[in-house]
Amino acid sequence: MVTKKPKGLGLGLEALLGPRVADNGPADASRPTTLKLSQLQPGKYQPRTRMDEGSLYELAESIKSQGIMQPILVRPLGEQGRQAGQAKPPGLFAATGAL
Numbered sequence: 001m002v003t004k005k006p007k008g009l010g011l012g013l014e015a016l017l018g019p020r021v022a023d024n025g026p027a028d029a030s031r032p033t034t035l036k037l038s039q040l041q042p043g044k045y046q047p048r049t050r051m052d053e054g055s056l057y058e059l060a061e062s063i064k065s066q067g068i069m070q071p072i073l074v075r076p077l078g079e080q081g082r083q084a085g086q087a088k089p090p091g092l093f094a095a096t097g098a099l
Contacts, residue, residue: 032071035074040074041077
């Protein structure tokens, strides 16, 4: 009787990806925070340039009932900020009603 050789990775994911890194929690820049609307500006490639009041109301109701499905990602720009990939990493901010 012939024994089938097991298929698959064999050595495990660590052989491909390297050893596991300890998760010490998120960095300061990736902790959820609240921003004032005046601190935000849309990206230059943002296709939504105008929203009518009805659409904004529908969006607000959807967020109230279902919550935010994905966090809103922002990065620092301007005189006090730096581009992503430089010394200060982009931030990850959870949207709240206060945003």
